[in-house]
Amino acid sequence: MPAGPLAIVAGAGRFPLEVAEAATANGYHVRLVGIAGSADPEIERFPHVWVKLGELGKLYKQLHAWECQDLVIVGAVTRPHMSEIKFDIGALSSLPDLTRLLKGGDDGVLGGIVSFLEARGYRVHGILDVAPDLAAREGRLGAVPVDASAERLITYGADLLTALAPFDVGQGAVVMDGRAIAVEGIEGTDAMLERVAALRASGRLRVKGRIGVLVKAPKRGQNMKVDLPTIGVRTIEKALEAQLAGIAIAAQGVLIADRASTVRAADEGGLFLYGMPSKARGLDRS
Amino acid sequence: MPAGPLAIVAGAGRFPLEVAEAATANGYHVRLVGIAGSADPEIERFPHVWVKLGELGKLYKQLHAWECQDLVIVGAVTRPHMSEIKFDIGALSSLPDLTRLLKGGDDGVLGGIVSFLEARGYRVHGILDVAPDLAAREGRLGAVPVDASAERLITYGADLLTALAPFDVGQGAVVMDGRAIAVEGIEGTDAMLERVAALRASGRLRVKGRIGVLVKAPKRGQNMKVDLPTIGVRTIEKALEAQLAGIAIAAQGVLIADRASTVRAADEGGLFLYGMPSKARGLDRS
Incomplete structure (x- = not known):
């Protein structure tokens, strides 16, 4: 202080x-x-x-x-x-x-x-x-639970982000069915989610129902003083448009803007929100 | 035979x-x-x-x-x-x-x-x-030489692709200035290049002149019998619209469709075409 x-x-x-x-x-x-x-x-x-x-x-x-x-x-x-x-x-x-x-x-x-x-x-x-309260906690952050298949997918996505962490590249991805659909560059998370929605709408990505997870974490060496990755209501809206099943963010590494509204939007949309512990993010392996 | x-x-x-x-x-x-x-x-x-x-x-x-x-x-x-x-x-x-x-x-x-x-x-x-002749050879493939700064960038991009190789994700990226601008998901290389062009047009990516390299390589374990990554005239056109300086592809790992026209389009556009040897792609480190 x-x-x-x-x-x-x-x-x-x-x-x-x-x-x-x-x-x-x-x-x-x-x-x-x-x-x-x-x-x-x-x-x-x-x-x-x-x-x-x-x-x-x-x-x-x-x-x-x-x-x-x-x-x-x-x-x-x-x-x-x-x-x-x-x-x-x-x-x-x-x-x-x-x-x-x-x-x-x-x-x-x-x-x-x-x-x-x-x-x-x-x-x-x-x-x-x-304002430490603004960071994601570990575990389930909303009302919707994470099922076992989503847990495996989160681990896959976390491993992907860990592999990308040494590079100066946006740290987000959409994973689905054991593969990565989209990887975030400088276009940002919202634009990446719009891409996934467009891939579904065009039939280029042919999957049915609510499927896939947005994973998001800071880059290794990301300057946490100025550049914290953040999700908010808009992220939830975009994830719903992409018909994802949930969002997994690095606990203590990703901020939730307007938390009450964001969690409510996820709950109402039936989207899970999950705070990945460091271990799941593979950070203890680097 | x-x-x-x-x-x-x-x-x-x-x-x-x-x-x-x-x-x-x-x-x-x-x-x-x-x-x-x-x-x-x-x-x-x-x-x-x-x-x-x-x-x-x-x-x-x-x-x-x-x-x-x-x-x-x-x-x-x-x-x-x-x-x-x-x-x-x-x-x-x-x-x-x-x-x-x-x-x-x-x-x-x-x-x-x-x-x-x-x-x-x-x-x-x-x-x-x-048809082994359809694959890219090592080294310079067109008339435009690769300068030293582009060589460093190619190595950076090749390392990025190597990091992504264990994952089931499109193996392409656009790198620039020591960072990754775009990473290819299932949208494909052309759509990724369109994204880079749009990021420049919108001012979200503020760089001047011909800069950046498209790097492209097969995934590790990619089924080379059915799913070879390929570039062609359209790739050159999209790379020019994104105002890139060149394209680096994995030698023996990426096909050049309609080679004469593709190389001519690159030469005329002043875009370098380079076949990355396995070593530069970090494959001998995995």
């Missing part, structure tokens, strides 16, 4: 608000930093500031005014083109670092932002540090 | 015709078995018969009339529903085996067809056995 307040740098989506609420419940005094054009306007419920990309001077100044040295970064940020960013005067001294940073891969950018801020004396925390 | 003629069971596409030509050039006396609704009408250039799915009796009878005991299966076959197949009287004795066969995965079906035919006394050969 920091001495001063905790700044939550808020990208797109409702999730920054949930983290703010959970951290508040855990005793943190939160301040929201809304990325203009990305963050939900509702962040204004909390003490806040809006900054545009590049307004580092404004950010430093506000953090100083708040006497805040602790940050969490939450929500999706699309990698910007340098040309889209207007740097303010306070950002100029950091420009060489920033330029280098923005040229990296997606992971490079996010990891780079952490290093960049830490080099300037800030402490960057992971979402799980300030 | 069989004593009698070689029957080529022709599914969709031009490739069965190429195999027929290459096998003929290699001294085989070929007979074409066109799967009605799938095979190219041009198979009629060769001695041939048309059979519908399920007309096993007709197939057995024709093979007997041709005094043919050697087969090659070429071309895509979509897994049929049992209800779409009309079995003829000659198929009835085989029906229990067929039912079991059609319930397997894609690999299961194809591998099952081979076992099914072999159990009935036929010899099923791989395309590479009768």
